[in-house]
Amino acid sequence: MKKCQLFFWMMILGVLVVACNNVVEDTGSKDVDIPPGETYTAQGKYHLNVVYFIPSDLDTLPLWHKRLSKITLYAQEFYLQSMKRYGFEKTFNLEVNDDNPEYIRIRCIRSDKSVTDLKTCGDITQEVRAYFKGNPAELNSNHFLVYIPQYDHSSAITGAAIEKMNASSDVYDCGMCVFGYDTETFDIRHIISDRARKRFLPYLGDLLQDLGSSFFLLPAAERASDPFYSIMGDNLSKFIGFGTTKGNPDSFRLSASDAMSLSEIQVFNDIDREYYQERPEVTVEKWDLEFRNDTVFVACEYRTPDEVVGIIIYNDLWRSYTGNIFTDEDHLSSTSLASARDAMPYLIEDYFIEQLDGDLYRASITFPWTDVPIAWIATKEAEIRARFIMKGGTFYPHTGDVNIKGDAAMRRSFSLDWSIGAKPDFSVPDRVVE
Template identity: 25%
Template sequence: MKHYFFTVISIITLTFFYNCSKSDNGLDNEDNSTPKEETEETFNYTSSAKYNLNIIYFVPKGSKNRKDSHRRLSEILLQGQEFYKKNMNDYGFGNKTFNLLVDTQKKRIKITYIDGELSASNYPYEGGGNKMITEIEAYYNANPDEKNSDHYLVLSPVSDPTTSDVPYYGLGKWCFASDFDDMDIKHLGTGTSLGTRATTYIGGLLHELGHGLNLPHNKEKVSDLSNSNKGTCLMGAGNYTYGSSPTFLSEASCSILNNNQVFNNSNDIFYTGATASIKNLQASFESNNIKISGTVETDVTVNSISIYNDPADDNADYDAVTWATKLEADNTFSISMPISELHKKENTEYVLRLLLNHTSGDITRISYAYKFVNGAPVIDFGEKDYFNKSKWVIESFSSEENSGQENTGLASAILDNNDETYWHSCWNGSCASANYPHSIAIDTGETITAEGFAFTQRKTLSRAIKDIEIFISDDNTTWSSLGNYTLQNVNTVQNIRLDNQASFRYFRIEAKSSYDGDRFAALAEVYCF
């Protein structure tokens, strides 16, 4: 396998790397005249930072590096640097942006050109990203000095981006986009078809880069749309506005980037696996504001919280409206969020996601559920006066997994008051084919009168249950249904209040569907209040 890349010390000319015709050479002159040979040693790439974004141009076997790619992509990413820097400055984070290895005199960035082992059809949108990652990691394992950080932007050459089937998304700290001959910042804002395409795909590149830099999707607040300094969030629909109408990064995004490895000049070790939790959470709806406050407990400093209000009426988070807040010296926080800034307020389920931003670049994600009813939010998350479960026992279950450590996998895990353990339907051995519906029944040991039930999904939200039905019984023989309910895909306790109080000794939870669409189910805890 051959690998093509720009470096300071090599003296091999680029014309030896590629066929020298103008259409094939990535360093053709803009006027399409005979290409000037630029030897690799003519570039002096430097950076004051230890960590710099890895930029890879991945060329499948038999494909062509698109014309003038080094110049065009250098200009695109240097402009992108300034865009990110302006937004960081606007929120008071200073002149911070993603670090690059740059030849400042020639205005070129370091791009590592790597030839793929297979043809382009072997790296499709579905699954192609992981295949590219395998080959790129093999290259960096063989050339460890070439790796500059834990973040990667991978570009694929295409002749027509509208019909191409290449990876175009984020995968953890990796992100993927495409490159084509007319993807050039000179077309931005021209009002032409080339301008529209440049906005879509240059904005798309910078949007996907955001994912590779740890950013979720989010939507602008209602007031941002009419603000000439804001407009559309890049991490929402910004790839349709970048360079042609106002586009910005939210404060929630910039708060995350503030701790990102490639946004800092520190020599510290990043992404150490920090953890955190929120104690004494208070939430309310007052004076047309959703108010939340609490205290953060953490093993690595948390300096800000990014808050995402995500309507749960779809499976995407493009419409999540965000806020951000810094922590006080005593690790407390509080924020008020006007509901006038939310786009959806009529009978809509919401997931409230709090991203606790550690100075190590790690992010702890904690989520809660609430809903709008007749234009007003119903805030019912947080702890209730739950019944003591010490005498509760599992009466029956459809299946359980007994290969886990401690209580994990067993039905009894939902009663141990430990949300790190969980019941899991059988996935190993002869019962591995167990499918929905899954069920589990509990004997409370006495007749209780409850106002509602509470559930905690598995911490990682893997195998999260979506639709359930609750049954109750006095004798474990005759059962009556209390109705069907939908659990939210959140990793904190969620309360379901009944229309009327119910008295019973036994109750049974029947899980009917999952969020991932697979046959397995998992649940960490169940309560009554």
């Protein structure tokens, strides 16, 4: 009996020792955090300038370097995976710490202005630009990501600014993403927490979308046949009615035209060449539009002396929908980004472009009308327009231009009365968009 009791207590003691050892070992593994060293290695010749901007009456938040490094690395991986779906093994470059690759270089800029003097993205960009003008050796590219501690609980400065690096530049060649939602809870670990995930994702979604805008992507919606929402799209459902797309990285991604555009952007490349040098010259001479068998046939003839790597053809349905009303009251003259956010893009790659004579080219594409959401039936009017992706990272029209839809020749209006059970009535006015 005593031998049995002794054996029993020895077993209990052994279990406790093993359990204690496991607890100590597990806790130790979670607490290990190798601090970043002094040196960083750039992933390419050009890489994103990442900044933590602190107004004079605020201070850095706890663990800011660790948190924001992991957030930025997550964004980098998000773009990589989206690009890989279209055959591009690239994403934006960063400077990664040599001792601990979970840290990236983030320059902490402390302003001498208070939050009351810094109320807009423009105020922030001026301060950041002034810093790098005084420290040119620290400037790594034309693209910036600026984190800011959130001023208060009700609002934040956030968005994308497209500017010129030099006032004399012919091209808007500077893209800056300003993200003013940094708090102590802005942490990538919340993405795997069921309880915190729902509140965290909208902020992460804002960051990913504003980064896209700072990389010169234009607003565009997904098509009904797409298995995802567009990262640059509006709050429009693929099927019927309207739903939320922005702010949910679980369901949105880059489109093929986004990926082709980003493949030429400075910080997405290791190629040592000049970017954003000259405004491209493109003249659209002719549009051909035809509708048959529930399919739209589009052809565009244009002239350019510059190298085109792709053309985005937008089926821009005049149906921008915000706050339960249609907001595009005058699409013929509307040049706003908001009125373009519901356009559906179709990519024409360079090998589908036919050279007719000298600098005259013809590009053609077809798309099924089933790509059009049912909700569009309420308006019946639309336009076809183009955006040219040029070698070296410029576009025509370029982000930052007064009219991002292009001049009259770049746009062709049409109407389609397509009621269920009736023969579609497709018409192309003699006039182009004014």
